[in-house]
Amino acid sequence: MSEDDTLAAAMIRLRGAGYTADLVATEDGQLSCGSCGAVEDPAAMRVDTTLRFEGSSDPGDEAILLAVSCECGRMALYSAAYGPAASSADGAVLRRFATRQHT
Helix, strand or coil: CCCCCCHHHHHHHHHHCCCCEEEEECCCCCEEECCCCCEECHHHCEEEEEEEEECCCCCCCEEEEEEEECCCCCEEEEEEECHHHCCHHHHHHHHHHHCCCCC
16 A cells, blocks of 8 residues: 555645645636635646545545645645546636646
8 A cells, every 4th residue: 555545645745745735726717825815827837746546435536636836936735526526616727737838
């Protein structure tokens, strides 16, 4: 079993690595920082780590965790249900992440 077998364990490990802020999806596909209140476009963020989780007994129990770096230098975590269980706000954010330029 790896240390990232659960969402909680992965979050603890990433917080220890400096990802201390939490991001929350807005209805228009942006991310709001729970620490400072800034609103950022996911398409402008650098994704450092992406982890996906599935429930052992229910494949619909999917979640995604992204460790991101914002243009301002803040390191943050964004977690959401993944797949059909995703809210419309989380779906909009995940679509914005998909449009970002890979350099």
